[in-house]
Amino acid sequence: MNELIIKDVSFSYTGGENVIENINLSLKEGELVSILGVSGCGKSTLFNVVSGLRKARTGTITLAGEDITGKPGKISYMLQKDLLLPYRTIEDNVALPLILSGMRKKEARAQVQDGIKRFGLDGVQKKYPSELSGGMRQRAALLRTYMFSSKAALLDEPFSALDTLTKSEMHAWYLKVMDEIKLSTLFITHDIDEAILLSDRICLMTGKPATISEEIIITQPRPRSRDFTLTTEFLQYKKQILEKL
């Protein structure tokens, strides 16, 4: 079971007070769980700890039974910016995690072609990131995250830099792809609509130091269509969240 379990995690930056405290969260295989919270509450900080980039003050993180606390390189992490390397072509950017793990360049390139088609990047694989639109860059960064490990991914506001139209296009695309690749995903956002549309569960992160104060289960079966956002059910969820944030 590729389950991700975050247990009693607290963290503070050097010398300061706890930014996050006693975070408990689990992510089952194929699930998409959103973390919703105001700007600056500590969402990215939590991801830095879960990915092993920063050491938790207390608590443990387990992925598929393995203790990964403080060990980078175990879980896919897409940071808040797309961070494509400007000096590598799209396919070489996407293939980077494979190359880092020791695969030959040629083999790695061959292996990403499938994903490139699935992620709608066909025809731009030889281009450089600067030649792509924002949406395409974001898709390339997502694909790179996925190429690193298909166990679980942490996505930090992957769509927040996009304009509204591109964003809703990306949502539709993501709903479709997610169902095909069945990736377990922890997803940061501060867009409530996005959270309700995409997630199985929504964790609200509030307080100072921040904790997970509430968990809301979205029962609507996946795949969902965009029309879901127009239903009364959807508005009910939204009302519930707004009250608690």
Next chain:
Amino acid sequence: MKRKLRSTTSNLLPVASILALLAIWELVSDTGLVPKFMLPSPVDICAAFISDFPLLWENSWVTLAETFIGLLFGIIIGFVMAMLMDFFTPVRKALYPIVVITQTIPAVAIAPLLVLWFGYEMVPKIILVVFIVFFPVTVSLLDGFESTDRDTINLMRSMGAGKMQIFRYVKFPAALGNFFSSLKIAVSYAVVGAVISEWLGGFCGLGVYMTRVKKSYSFDKMFAVIFLISALSLLLMFGVKLLKKKCMPWENKE
């Protein structure tokens, strides 16, 4: 169409101004405003260049060889130093001031010493070129390595990359732009450095040729060799530009 026209005129402008300058020079010299033996006219200089071409050609190769070997070692040393300083903070703390201090020593001043220590062959010239080249290379590379985005390094770490991999896939390519800008300046300094150290003692090379024609008061030949040296510098700078284009294909697409 209009843009193209404008770009051709703006390309022609420097050519026109250089031609105008040469024409004025020719006039000043031909009319005897400045005595001809002191300021030979461009036509005389061309004639001198052609008549002495075999000698100039031969000596150019010596100077160019010194320049290239010096550049090569200067770049290697600069690269290794920058890499060590980037990897180990104590090394940077220990070496950086020394690197800076070496640059306050005028190259012209140590050239005679080098000749005394290493003789009249190519070695002292190469060492001087290395001395001139390694500093800009070291500093520009180090700046480049340090300018890499923290988040990108975090991303690499989250993908399990080690120090060496982060260097190879992020820091090194990020520093290339800086490196080539410094190299462009370094090559012209390198040529001049080689020539200067040839003045101070040697058997062949453009600098030696210069001292020889100076002794015989052949101003026309003197000017011919000066022009040749600046032409060589320009050529090398152009070479760096081509190399940069080849090594940084992502820069050409914006």
